[in-house]
Amino acid sequence: MKRPFLALKTAFLAVFFSFFVALSGWAQAEEVHADTTVAAHGEEAESFNANEVIIHHVLDDHQWHFTDHMVLPLPVIVYSEAEGLRVFMSSNFYDEHHQPVVYQGYKLEHNHITLNDQPVVDLSITKNVAMVFINAALMLLIFLAVARAYRNNTGRAPKGLQSFLEPIIVFVRDEIVKPNLGHHYQKYLPYLLTLFFFILFGNLLGLLPGAGNMTGNIAVTLTLAVFTFLITNFSGNATYWKHIFWTPGVPLPLRIIILPVEIVGIFTKPFSLTIRLFVAITAGHIVLLSLLCLTFIFHSWVVGFGATLVVLFINLIELLVAGIQAYVFTLFTALYIGMATADDHH
Amino acid sequence: MEFLTPGTGLLFWQFVVFVLLFLLLSKFAWKPILGSLQEREASIQQALDSAEKAKQEMASLKSDNEKLLKEAREERDRILRDARTAANQIHDQAQTDARKNADKIIEDARAVINTEKQVALRELKSQVAQFSLEIAEKVIRKNLSNDAAQKELAEAYVKEIKIN
Numbered sequence: 001m002k003r004p005f006l007a008l009k010t011a012f013l014a015v016f017f018s019f020f021v022a023l024s025g026w027a028q029a030e031e032v033h034a035d036t037t038v039a040a041h042g043e044e045a046e047s048f049n050a051n052e053v054i055i056h057h058v059l060d061d062h063q064w065h066f067t068d069h070m071v072l073p074l075p076v077i078v079y080s081e082a083e084g085l086r087v088f089m090s091s092n093f094y095d096e097h098h099q100p101v102v103y104q105g106y107k108l109e110h111n112h113i114t115l116n117d118q119p120v121v122d123l124s125i126t127k128n129v130a131m132v133f134i135n136a137a138l139m140l141l142i143f144l145a146v147a148r149a150y151r152n153n154t155g156r157a158p159k160g161l162q163s164f165l166e167p168i169i170v171f172v173r174d175e176i177v178k179p180n181l182g183h184h185y186q187k188y189l190p191y192l193l194t195l196f197f198f199i200l201f202g203n204l205l206g207l208l209p210g211a212g213n214m215t216g217n218i219a220v221t222l223t224l225a226v227f228t229f230l231i232t233n234f235s236g237n238a239t240y241w242k243h244i245f246w247t248p249g250v251p252l253p254l255r256i257i258i259l260p261v262e263i264v265g266i267f268t269k270p271f272s273l274t275i276r277l278f279v280a281i282t283a284g285h286i287v288l289l290s291l292l293c294l295t296f297i298f299h300s301w302v303v304g305f306g307a308t309l310v311v312l313f314i315n316l317i318e319l320l321v322a323g324i325q326a327y328v329f330t331l332f333t334a335l336y337i338g339m340a341t342a343d344d345h346h
Numbered sequence: 347m348e349f350l351t352p353g354t355g356l357l358f359w360q361f362v363v364f365v366l367l368f369l370l371l372s373k374f375a376w377k378p379i380l381g382s383l384q385e386r387e388a389s390i391q392q393a394l395d396s397a398e399k400a401k402q403e404m405a406s407l408k409s410d411n412e413k414l415l416k417e418a419r420e421e422r423d424r425i426l427r428d429a430r431t432a433a434n435q436i437h438d439q440a441q442t443d444a445r446k447n448a449d450k451i452i453e454d455a456r457a458v459i460n461t462e463k464q465v466a467l468r469e470l471k472s473q474v475a476q477f478s479l480e481i482a483e484k485v486i487r488k489n490l491s492n493d494a495a496q497k498e499l500a501e502a503y504v505k506e507i508k509i510n
Contacts, residue, residue: 055348058349059348059349060353060356077355110348111348111353121354122353122354122355123354123355123358123359124355125355125359126353126355126356128353128356129355129356129359129360132356132359132360132363132364133359133363136363136364136366136367139367139371140367140370140371140375143371143375143376143379144374144375146375146379147374147375147378147379150378150379150382150383151378151382154382154385155389166383169379169380169383170383173380173383186380189376189380190368190371190372190376190377190380191368191372193371193376194364194367194368194371194372194376198364198367217352217353217356218349218350218351218352219352219353219356219357219360220356220360222352222357223357223360223361223364224360224364227364282349
């Protein structure tokens with residue numbers, strides 16, 4: 001590889017990257033601004049409510065709100081005993097002035113749909129569900145292409161996307177999975193790789209301007225943790241269960257305390273996974289948005305400029321967090337499965 | 347807090363999508379990717395192993411060669427040494443033989459000379475006896491009365507005697 005090209009590429013990437021990060025901050029600012037105008041339109045000159053703006057951003061939504069003038073309606077899928085399965089677009093919940101309206105008895109209030117004030121089963125394609133789809137589609141696209149590259153490139157050095165992702169795959173295999181799972185590792189490697197890349201891609205997509213806070217949603221992290229929980233306990237061997245119900249080398253009176261602790265421990269593991277990822281990603285988004293909201297609270301360009309700089313910096317940290325959280329979730333999953341399948345060493 | 351209440355729709359879709367994603371990726375992505383990685387690692391390991399083996403073979407071949415060379419050299423030295431010893435032996439033998447022969451010849455010659463000498467002495471003795479007899483005869487014939495003449499005659503005859 002020629003050195004000048006490398007320098008050029010690096011420079012290009014740096015410029016592109018800073019542009020992207022700045023854009024991300026700007027888009028979020030735009031969103032905040034849009035929300036303020038909505039607020040201004042709705043109630044008579046209500047003061048800027050940063051709390052509402054931030055919470056609205058990090059929560060799920062039935063429509064995809066890019067800016068005030070760019071709202072992507074999403075399909076609503078609801079099931080109720082009275083009307084069965086119903087599918088319609090979420091734009092039906094708003095009139096032309098963006099004011100909420102009741103559509104054929106269905107009412108959308110604080111992200112909850114009710115039919116004539118009765119609860120319904122809501123399976124809508126919300127913003128985060130759409131993010132899940134995009135994430136999955138992106139992963140399929142990328143990894144099927146990489147797999148194809150491996151087939152076509154047999155016996156040759158990896159190149160392009162393949163050579164970019166190979167070290168990450170090898171890292172997950174050799175640094176996360178193998179040390180924790182020992183000789184069982186091949187059985188669990190596909191799940192752990194899927195998990196790692198799902199979280200990594202989700203975290204990175206969540207940082208894009210206008211994107212949903214997918215891995216910062218407790219439903220997503222809970223589902224992932226439940227998979228880990230199920231796999232851990234279904235692969236648990238006799239030693240694992242023995243350690244929980246009859247921990248070796250513990251005097252009898254202590255067992256009264258140890259047993260409940262161990263049983264609670266089975267559930268605290270997935271709980272900690274759920275909360276850790278959710279909190280880390282959501283907190284990052286809240287910090288970013290809070291800093292941007294300062295601009296609108298102070299109505300000052302100077303604060304806006306300063307906030308943008310700080311947001312740029314926080315965004316870089318968020319990129320780091322995206323990788324770390326994917327690593328940590330996968331590491332702990334591997335650790336839990338490893339503990340449940342480890343051979344008896346006592 | 348709406349934060350901590352997971353939405354049913356998102357739970358459902360996340361579950362469905364993740365299961366599908368896992369199945370699809372496992373079959374169509376992870377399997378070929380991990381397989382190729384393992385294959386490549388195995389082939390690299392194999393290449394390294396065979397290189398190491400070739401190196402060892404080379405080393406053993408070299409040592410074999412050196413051993414052969416050393417053996418050949420030793421063989422040569424041994425043959426030379428043997429040849430030299432044989433030559434020396436032959437030389438010594440020849441010398442001894444020659445000396446023995448010479449001794450024998452000398453011995454024989456000495457024996458012959460002795461025999462000849464004995465023969466000659468014996469002949470001489472008999473001739474001396476003959477001469478003595480002849481002298482005595484002549485002396486007796488010439489002057490048996492005259493002592494002086496007898497003596498003169500005897501002396502004259504003795505002068506005549508020459509021992510060859």
